[in-house]
Amino acid sequence: CANLGVVLAQAEKRTLIADCDFRKPAMHKIFELRNTIGMADVLAGERSLQEACQQTSQQRLQVMTAGLVPPNPVEPLSSERFSQLLDKMRQEFDYIVVDVPPTSLVTDPLIVAAQGDVVLLVVDARVTREIAVKQSLRSLENVGAHVLGTVVNNAKTFNMDSYYPERLYSQ
DSSP: OHHHHHHHHHTTOOEEEEEOOSSSOOHHHHTTOOOSSSHHHHHTTSSOHHHHEEEOSSTTEEEEOOOSOOSSTHHHHTSHHHHHHHHHHHHHOSEEEEEOOOTTTOSHHHHHHHHSSOEEEEEETTTOOHHHHHHHHHHHHHTTOOEEEEEEESOOOOOHHHHSOHHHHHO
């Protein structure tokens, strides 16, 4: 999410990264921001969208951290207030990138995915099993999410020397 948000902002798009991972929020750490006011506070009606968004060092990129973790993370994300907040975000930003926990662990990501425009499934090449990816895709399909594609992290690097025969280098 962080990398995608930066790239979109560099493409001169007004971008918001919203941390909806109430279980292990990470966006505040990545962007070195305070996590005292965030998504949880807005959904509780205690803060506004503008109050919860923080400007990053990247122009046109703001982050809404998770805020103080609610006791039941599913509740605020399945509320009408969350739907209304997404609509408001869509009016103010060109792109909203939402970070959620893994789909195989909890239902939060499915609730968010059902309300999103598209989903990018992030897979750890060294840890995620094929069956888990298939289950995640099936779950996302069941809630009507539109999966745009997959991002693979921790993939083995490709050695160009092993691809080209040595004779090409000697010419």
